[in-house]
Amino acid sequence: MKSILIYSTLTGNTKKVAESIKEVMPENTDFISIDEAKNIENFDDYDFITIGYWVDRGTADKKTLEVLKNIKNKKIAFFFTLGAYPDSEHAQKCVDRFEELMKNNNNEVLGHFHCQGKIDPRLAEKFKNLPPDHPHAMNEERKKDMLKLQNIQMMKIFKKQKILFQKYFQIFKQKIIDYLIFNR
Numbered sequence: 806m807k808s809i810l811i812y813s814t815l816t817g818n819t820k821k822v823a824e825s826i827k828e829v830m831p832e833n834t835d836f837i838s839i840d841e842a843k844n845i846e847n848f849d850d851y852d853f854i855t856i857g858y859w860v861d862r863g864t865a866d867k868k869t870l871e872v873l874k875n876i877k878n879k880k881i882a883f884f885f886t887l888g889a890y891p892d893s894e895h896a897q898k899c900v901d902r903f904e905e906l907m908k909n910n911n912n913e914v915l916g917h918f919h920c921q922g923k924i925d926p927r928l929a930e931k932f933k934n935l936p937p938d939h940p941h942a943m944n945e946e947r948k949k950d951m952l953k954l955q956n957i958q959m960m961k962i963f964k965k966q967k968i969l970f971q972k973y974f975q976i977f978k979q980k981i982i983d984y985l986i987f988n989r
């Protein structure tokens with residue numbers, strides 16, 4: 806049984822999460838960036854594919870969407886990082902959209918994980934002008950959070966987020982382990 810972990814990252818958040826997830830994958834798991842994945846025409850060699858991406862305008866980033874076209878009839882786990890809160894409606898929509906994309910290619914989703922990434926300060930500047938009800942709006946609370954985010958390692962951001970991370974990561978990990986045990 807062969808598995809592969811593909812990650813797409815612009816500023817490094819998703820790569821950090823990918824590296825943590827790699828630790829719970831079988832030792833022979835291929836670990837590649839999305840740019841390398843673009844050169845793989847079909848994924849027939851792999852039984853299990855984990856794909857990690859960053860959220861770009863409510864969906865997976867363009868490079869990931871491109872690679873997804875070649876992933877069909879597979880067992881999948883996915884994860885992503887985003888700017889919005891992980892328990893927001895926006896984050897849930899991102900999950901739903903990706904699951905829909907997977908179904909369209911007849912892939913079976915075994916699990917997923919998502920968390921907030923450190924926001925690029927240039928992007929945060931732009932967010933300041935958004936209306937308060939926008940998912941990326943910068944209110945006082947978020948500005949403070951931003952400052953923390955710049956200084957603290959991603960997985961230790963907020964107590965709440967840390968708990969969420971642990972909860973979802975455990976589920977994600979367990980699903981992968983279950984799958985590997987039953988498909989040895």
Ligand SMILES: Cc1cc2nc3c(=O)[nH]c(=O)nc-3n(C[C@H](O)[C@H](O)[C@H](O)COP(=O)(O)O)c2cc1C
Binds near residue numbers: 818888
């Ligand atoms: C062009 C662009 C579009 C983005 N769109 C969204 C979005 O729609 N929703 C969101 O929650 N975050 C959005 N973000 C924030 C990123 O998803 C977030 O910072 C992510 O952690 C970046 O991951 P990376 O460091 O692996 O590149 C956007 C960032 C950029 C640069």
